[in-house]
Amino acid sequence: xxxxxxxxxxxxxxxxxxxxxxxxxxxxxxxxxxxxxxxxxxxxxxxxxxxxxxxxxxxxxxxxxxxxxxxxxxxxxxxxxxxxxxxxxxxxxxxxxxxxxxxxxxxxxxxxxxxxxxxxxxxxxxxxxxxxxxxxxxxxxxxxxxxxxxxxxxxxxxxxxxxxxxxxxxxxxxxxxxxxxxxxxxxxxxxxxxxxxxxxxxxxxxxxxxxxxxxxxxxxxxxxxxxxxxxxxxxxxxxxxxxxxxxxxxxxxxxxxxxxxxxxxxxxxxxxxxxxxxxxxxxxxxxxxxxxxxxxxxxxxxxxxxxxxxxxxxxxxxxxxxxxxxxxxxxxxxxxxxxxxxxxxxxxxxxxxxxxxxxxxxxxxxxxxxxxxxxxxxxxxxxxxxxxxxxxxxxxxxxxxxxxxxxxxxxxxxxxxxxxxxxxxxxxxxxxxxxxxxxxxxxxxxxxxxxxxxxxx
Amino acid sequence: xxxxxxxxxxxxxxxxxxxxxxxxxxxxxxxxxxxxxxxxxxxxxxxxxxxxxxxxxxxxxxxxxxxxxxxxxxxxxxxxxxxxxxxxxxxxxxxxxxxxxxxxxxxxxxxxxxxxxxxxxxxxxxxxxxxxxxxxxxxxxxxxxxxxxxxxxxxxxxxxxxxxxxxxxxxxxxxxxxxxxxxxxxxxxxxxxxxxxxxxxxxxxxxxxxxxxxxxxxxxxxxxxxxxxxxxxxxxxxxxxxxxxxxxxxxxxxxxxxxxxxxxxxxxxxxxxxxxxxxxxxxxxxxxxxxxxxxxxxxxxxxxxxxxxxxxxxxxxxxxxxxxxxxxxxxxxxxxxxxxxxxxxxxxxxxxxxxxxxxxxxxxxxxxxxxxxxxxxxxxxxxxxxxxxxxxxxxxxxxxxxxxxxxxxxxxxxxxxxxxxxxxxxxxxxxxxxxxxxxxxxxxxxxxxxxxxxxxxxxx
Numbered sequence: 008x009x010x011x012x013x014x015x016x017x018x019x020x021x022x023x024x025x026x027x028x029x030x031x032x033x034x035x036x037x038x039x040x041x042x043x044x045x046x047x048x049x050x051x052x053x054x055x056x057x058x059x060x061x062x063x064x065x066x067x068x069x070x071x072x073x074x075x076x077x078x079x080x081x082x083x084x085x086x087x088x089x090x091x092x093x094x095x096x097x098x099x100x101x102x103x104x105x106x107x108x109x110x111x112x113x114x115x116x117x118x119x120x121x122x123x124x125x126x127x128x129x130x131x132x133x134x135x136x137x138x139x140x141x142x143x144x145x146x147x148x149x150x151x152x153x154x155x156x157x158x159x160x161x162x163x164x165x166x167x168x169x170x171x172x173x174x175x176x177x178x179x180x181x182x183x184x185x186x187x188x189x190x191x192x193x194x195x196x197x198x199x200x201x202x203x204x205x206x207x208x209x210x211x212x213x214x215x216x217x218x219x220x221x222x223x224x225x226x227x228x229x230x231x232x233x234x235x236x237x238x239x240x241x242x243x244x245x246x247x248x249x250x251x252x253x254x255x256x257x258x259x260x261x262x263x264x265x266x267x268x269x270x271x272x273x274x275x276x277x278x279x280x281x282x283x284x285x286x287x288x289x290x291x292x293x294x295x296x297x298x299x300x301x302x303x304x305x306x307x308x309x310x311x312x313x314x315x316x317x318x319x320x321x322x323x324x325x326x327x328x329x330x331x332x333x334x335x336x337x338x339x340x341x342x343x344x345x346x347x348x349x350x351x352x353x354x355x356x357x358x359x360x361x362x363x364x365x366x367x368x369x370x371x372x373x374x375x376x377x378x379x380x381x382x383x384x385x386x387x388x389x390x391x392x393x394x395x396x397x398x399x400x401x402x403x404x405x406x407x408x409x410x411x412x413x414x415x416x417x418x419x420x421x422x423x424x425x426x427x428x429x430x431x432x433x434x435x436x437x438x439x440x441x442x443x444x445x446x447x448x449x450x451x452x453x454x455x456x457x458x459x460x461x462x463x464x
Numbered sequence: 465x466x467x468x469x470x471x472x473x474x475x476x477x478x479x480x481x482x483x484x485x486x487x488x489x490x491x492x493x494x495x496x497x498x499x500x501x502x503x504x505x506x507x508x509x510x511x512x513x514x515x516x517x518x519x520x521x522x523x524x525x526x527x528x529x530x531x532x533x534x535x536x537x538x539x540x541x542x543x544x545x546x547x548x549x550x551x552x553x554x555x556x557x558x559x560x561x562x563x564x565x566x567x568x569x570x571x572x573x574x575x576x577x578x579x580x581x582x583x584x585x586x587x588x589x590x591x592x593x594x595x596x597x598x599x600x601x602x603x604x605x606x607x608x609x610x611x612x613x614x615x616x617x618x619x620x621x622x623x624x625x626x627x628x629x630x631x632x633x634x635x636x637x638x639x640x641x642x643x644x645x646x647x648x649x650x651x652x653x654x655x656x657x658x659x660x661x662x663x664x665x666x667x668x669x670x671x672x673x674x675x676x677x678x679x680x681x682x683x684x685x686x687x688x689x690x691x692x693x694x695x696x697x698x699x700x701x702x703x704x705x706x707x708x709x710x711x712x713x714x715x716x717x718x719x720x721x722x723x724x725x726x727x728x729x730x731x732x733x734x735x736x737x738x739x740x741x742x743x744x745x746x747x748x749x750x751x752x753x754x755x756x757x758x759x760x761x762x763x764x765x766x767x768x769x770x771x772x773x774x775x776x777x778x779x780x781x782x783x784x785x786x787x788x789x790x791x792x793x794x795x796x797x798x799x800x801x802x803x804x805x806x807x808x809x810x811x812x813x814x815x816x817x818x819x820x821x822x823x824x825x826x827x828x829x830x831x832x833x834x835x836x837x838x839x840x841x842x843x844x845x846x847x848x849x850x851x852x853x854x855x856x857x858x859x860x861x862x863x864x865x866x867x868x869x870x871x872x873x874x875x876x877x878x879x880x881x882x883x884x885x886x887x888x889x890x891x892x893x894x895x896x897x898x899x900x901x902x903x904x905x906x907x908x909x910x911x912x913x914x915x916x917x918x919x920x921x922x923x924x
Contacts, residue, residue: 097787098787098788098789098790098793099787099788099789100674100788100789100790101789101790129787130787275918300918303918320818320821321818322621322625322821322924323586323617323618323621323817323818324586324587324617324913324914324917325586325587325588325817326587326588326589327587327589330914330917330918330919331917331918331919331922332919332924333919333922333923333924334625334923334924335922335923355785355819356784356785362825362829362885365885365886366822366825366885368885368886369885369886369887369888370888372879372880372886372888373879373888373902373923374902374903374905374923375905375923376923417836421885422884422885422886423825423828423829423832423883423884423885424828424829424831424832424835424883424884425832426832426833426836442793442794443786443795443796443797446794446796447796447798447837450766450767450802451802451837453767453768453769453770453806460767
């Protein structure tokens, strides 16, 4: 059958050595660059040497670059999904296949996703087929408020998924953090401070470049002074430590600002507390995750310059820390000047990202709601998450010099009815087959007149 | 998968134990009594439609839910009932308020056949966990309506963002027989009786597969295997048949529910993922003298579309959930389209306080997945996946689920194509009463729980 031939060809391709980046150009397409601007009709995208060299109108395709006609298609940068657990599990409820949490580990902050990521996970393949080319992969907290260290991966069909290991530390400071710390938010904040001070001292002892965090003046607003031993990085490794050596070492780059600290909080008051951490630890590179009530403190978040990976369509008080949640959350924060990406973890599957973005566009026509323009919505799943992840200008955008992560769609990419027809990572065209496409093709009909379905593959 | 994500994000908690359903409906007691000496149906519906005005929706594209599409259509309703559905030439009686729907769309009210609103309400705290009586593998004696908290804010989101006008609240799927469901009008009320859909049949929620054997196997009890699941079910049915064949004088809440199923008055809504298990369950129904009305979740239904068609069993499904548990590993986005191609009944369901706000989008996604493999499902039929087909499987299609004269005026005016991500409900009528209007900040329900809280009355 034709399908078998196609599959055979694809399989052969997959088994071949990693393909080199192809030069290619797509013309006459509707191109959305991901930078927040509106889509451009009849535009051209050129990729050479694995990088975007041009995107827009009035583009000359260099001689020798193969051109495909993109009429009727849309072209965008690859979706950048943050935060996810892609590559960390096969079946959620099958514990041995699931590396997202480590409830019984003696370690917490030191847990590093990089060696655990499986580039052949079906969820990586399925997400790739949905146009996701990059993702932030985070562990989930289970034994401590510190979940561990996240990785930045690409979803290309090659063994090298992790592109930046130990890209961030993830910590829980809301309701979940309180439970993990022993029962309350107060415990979570105390645990955090203790850990950062231990790490600060540990970092000083290590002689690592960068040095410890230098606490600013701390005033309490009344006449009770703070014991200087609690604020001057004075935890004694030998006698008074809660962190393992590995965990302390893992937090050194956090306290020195060399590694971003992703903090999951939802409630407005919790967000304020997180922003306040920089009074004690000025070098923290904070990113807020969740932020269901972010709109209530949007001005403060904007003033602090802290980016947010926010829940897009959360609109129910699922927890008391989410009482004010609304689908207008992201639109309102963006209006206040906050840099906001859509949180891929606040949906059933990361491949819903474009649809959640599309829903935010829909809000623009709902009275009293705050939504995003189409260009802003695409940016919230491409260039903005790339910027928050430390890849500004390199990923999530179609502009000269950026990686050749390109997705060609059969329609408006934010529409639920659209899907990618071609996906490139670093200029390499990707296979889009996976377990689901195999099942789809096998059960296209239920004909078993010659042989059982098991022979149809 | 989802467990981890939930810890991380808390935000979108959905019941991972996807449940199943049973519907209740305040069965009408006279009907039951006529069949046998069945106790009068207690906790009767006290729902009364709210006042409305005779209304003419004109100029919109109308999907009637039954496969019909009318461009530049006219929909008339008055006194809570649909009066007429037709084209631009349909005469509008005097006294009707005209609403211009040019550029907009009209559908029947959205119906969710699988919801846990009220029995797993938000906030999702332990004190609100009222969906699984997980103390015995068979609890047909429990009724979901006795768990429903009418103040669940989720009802309001389903109305305003999802256009949901009726829904079936099911017990969870921890048990082989989880209990009776209840079908509700999505109209806020101080009591659950005030929401009960008048005349809707009850359902019995059943569950096969991983959940019951995990929950009870984990307690060192039977069932701990799939074969244990069947053994417990079969013996329970055998005992119920004996009860049903007797004089039924001794009240037995569990057996009364099962007798209701054997009598054909209570519909079986069976949570089941795998194709092979669904085939066995259908045979169990034949062995014991009942039929399954709908399989819920049914992620592998596409593998047995022929069997489902032949047995006239609906599949109430998500468009593309998969992978969160072993029995969901083979879920594919083409499930609905392949079932449609096989001539089997498709219902798009949510099992989620979030998904219930976007059933229309989920259906559109499933439609598109089919189109990409060459299965074209007309838009008008796709609308039926979240309206009339759900009503049929809930036994309320004689009174709602499509736009036809004489039916309840459960109507949504969308600000655009309901199969587009960019569209939202603009107005929602239930029994002809305007229960939501996006243009009127006051025409929006706010539950008791949200009064005086941050975000009270926000657009959500």
